[in-house]
Amino acid sequence: MSSSPLKGRLYEQVARIGKALASPKRLELIDLLVQGEKSVETLAAAADIDIRLASAHLRALREARLVDTRREGKHIYYRLSGDDISRLWITVRRTAEDHLAELRLALAEMVTKPHELHAEGRESLLEKARKGEVVVIDVRPVGEFQCGHLPFARSMPLAEISDRLSELPPDRDIVAYCRGPFCLLSEDAVALLSARGFRVRRIADGVGEWAAAGMPVERTKEEAA
Amino acid sequence: MSSSPLKGRLYEQVARIGKALASPKRLELIDLLVQGEKSVETLAAAADIDIRLASAHLRALREARLVDTRREGKHIYYRLSGDDISRLWITVRRTAEDHLAELRLALAEMVTKPHELHAEGRESLLEKARKGEVVVIDVRPVGEFQCGHLPFARSMPLAEISDRLSELPPDRDIVAYCRGPFCLLSEDAVALLSARGFRVRRIADGVGEWAAAGMPVERTKEEAA
DNA sequence: GAAACAATCTAACATTCGTTAGAATGTTTG
C-alpha cells in the first residue's frame, strides 16, 4: 500500500543538498559567502584554489539552489540564496563540532583559548559596546564589514591594523571578531595587538553566528535585494 | 599569516557530516531512526534494501557519528546519536523543501492536500485533543508509538485499523499522523477511514517535527539512556 | 572591432562511492 517510487525521489532531492555539503572546498565557499556576496575571482583567491575549480564548485552549489548569482559588468557575484542557508551551514557545522571528536581536537589545536560567546555573553557584550566600555573591531576586509557587521563595531581590517594603532584605546578592553570560529583573522589581530600591549581578546562569532543567535546586525552600504 | 593547513582540516571534518547526508538511502534510514531505535533487519525491511547494504550505509552514518549502536542478543540496534541529529535532518529537509522547486513538485504530487500544521495549529490541536474534541491516532507500528508519541494520541497501527474501527468515534474529528511529511502511513489511514465514513484528516508532522517545534512528547516505555 | 579580462564549458584522468555477492564473526538455541 505504501512505499511508492515518489518516496525515493523525495529523499533523492534532499540528498542533493547533502551532496552540495559533502565537499570541504564547497563548505569553505559557503563559509565565505556567509560574509556577503563575492565574485568568483575573490572566492577563488580566498579559498586558495584555481578560478576554474571555484567555478565548478559554485556551479554545484547553484544547482542545489544554495547560492544565487548576479552579474555586474565583467564580474559575476555569488551570494547565499537565503538567510536559511547561513543557518543551515551553522547547524551542520555545529553538529560536526558536537559529534566529531576529531573536529574538537583540531579546533582545540587552532584556537588556543576558546573565547566562546554564549547566550547572555552576547547581550552583555552588546550592552558594554553601547556604553563604550569595550571597543569592538571587525578585522575583515572593509567590503565585508559594509555588507553587515555587529552593532557598535568599527572596521579595522587586519592588513591596516599596524598603521592605525593610534585609533585604538590603550586603556580599554578591545574585542576582535572576524568571519567565525574557523577564521583566523581575529586570531592574528589578537596576537598582533597583545604584542603591542593592548587589552584585546577574540570572540568566535562571525556575523552569521551573531545573527543566527537572534542578535541585531547593522549594514553600512545598502545593496541587498 | 592566516590560511593554515588546519583550516582545511576543519572543513574536511564538517564535510564528513555532509557526505553522510549525501545519499538518499542514508537519509531514509535517518528518517526512520527519528522514530526511535531499530535493528538493522527492521531498517533494511522498512527501506526496502538488502540487509548488507543497510549495514554498509549504517556504518557510514556511524563513522560520521550521526548514529550509535547497542547490542541486545542477536540484534544490533541503531539510534540517532542525539536529539540534535533529528533537528539536523529536519533543517536539511526544510532547506530542500524551500529551495528545490522539484522537491515541492514531488511533494505536491504526493500529498494531494497539504494539511500542514503551522505554529498555532499545533497548540490548538493539542488543546482540542486535551478536551477530547478530536481523537488523535498514531498509525505507526506500536514500537515506535512507545518510543515517543504526541500527547493524548492513541496507538492505532495502520495494519490493525480495519479490525479496530469500533474504537473510533463516528461523530468526532479524527487526526492521523505517522513518521512525518514523507511517510505515507497516515495517507493510507485517511484513505481507509474516509471510505468508511469517518471524519478524518492527516497532519504532516511526525514526532520529530512536533518535538522540533517545541511541543511536548510523551513516552510510554522508558528505555532511553 | 580587437584586445583584455572574468567566468564558464568541455574533455580527461584518478579517486571515491554505491551496490552486489560471498565469506567471516559473534550470539543464541538446542
Place this chain on the structure above:
DNA sequence: CAAACATTCTAACGAATGTTAGATTGTTTC
C-alpha cells in the same frame, strides 16, 4: 558443540565526483 541467525567484513564492478588543463562565451575598454 553444532545449527540457526543477525550482522559485519571483504572483494569487485560500474557510476559518480574532484581536479586539472585547454577551448569558449560574454563583457568592457580602447
